Structure formats: C-alpha cells, structure tokens
Amino acid sequence: MGLKGTKIYSVFTFTCPRCQEGKVFESPNSYSAQLAKMNKTCPHCGEDFVREPGYYFGAAYVSYALTVALWVALLVALISFDAIGIIRFSISEDPILFLLLGIGLLMVLLPLIYRISRVIWLNLFVKFNPDAVDINKLKNKSAA
8 A cells, every 4th residue: 555645654755645646845855955945735645834924834744743853863873873882972971972972963964954844844734635736737627
C-alpha cells in the first residue's frame, strides 16, 4: 500500500498535502539559494499555499519543537555512545563538546528544519483528497 495518502508522505517529500503530487517549494534542493521560495499554489491541484499574511508564523513553533527534539536526540546519542564505550562523555564534564556538536548539527540541518516545519504546519490544516484535481477543475469552471 505504501505511505501515499498519509501526512508523513507529504512532509518528507515536500508535496502538497491535498493532492500529494505538486511540490510546495520551487527548488527541490533544501540547500540551494532558493531555500525559502514557495509556490503560491500547488502546480498540480491549485491548493493555495499562501492562505493569509502571517500564516506560517505558527511554523516557528514547529521549528522550535524540532530543534528541541534534535538537542535531546544528540544528548541521548552521546550518552549511549558513552555507555557502549565508543566515546567518553558526561554532560557535567563536557558541556563544550555537547554545545559545539549541537550547534554544528543545527547549522547543517537548519534548511531541512525550516522546510519540514513549514510543510508540517501546512499539513495540520489541509486534508488529503485524491480527487483534489477534479474538485479544483469544477470549482474553476463554476467560478467562470
């Protein structure tokens, strides 16, 4: 069956949550110069990605949660590596190591976190509909 039709599919492929075909961002590369450029509407079904001014302000809260999760995952990884003997780590003795690794990891993953948080925020308010293209065509036809 696959993940198509789920929110997870839309988030990790950066596709429209309504049709899961069109891309949310203009550039597929998260590390390009066009990091923040989003399509105004879905190129496949016409879903509006710019719902209102300030709509993506809420994505900052999602980004904050992802950043906290990243820091917790790093701490758990360092403690686990210490437990199995790969490295020697203690948060009270090595706070500089923890901070440097955390900041470095955050800087490398920042473009991905930015994009994922926006797509998660969009997915909170838009539901998947496999007939989205047909519905949009009918809507445009009746408006004309």
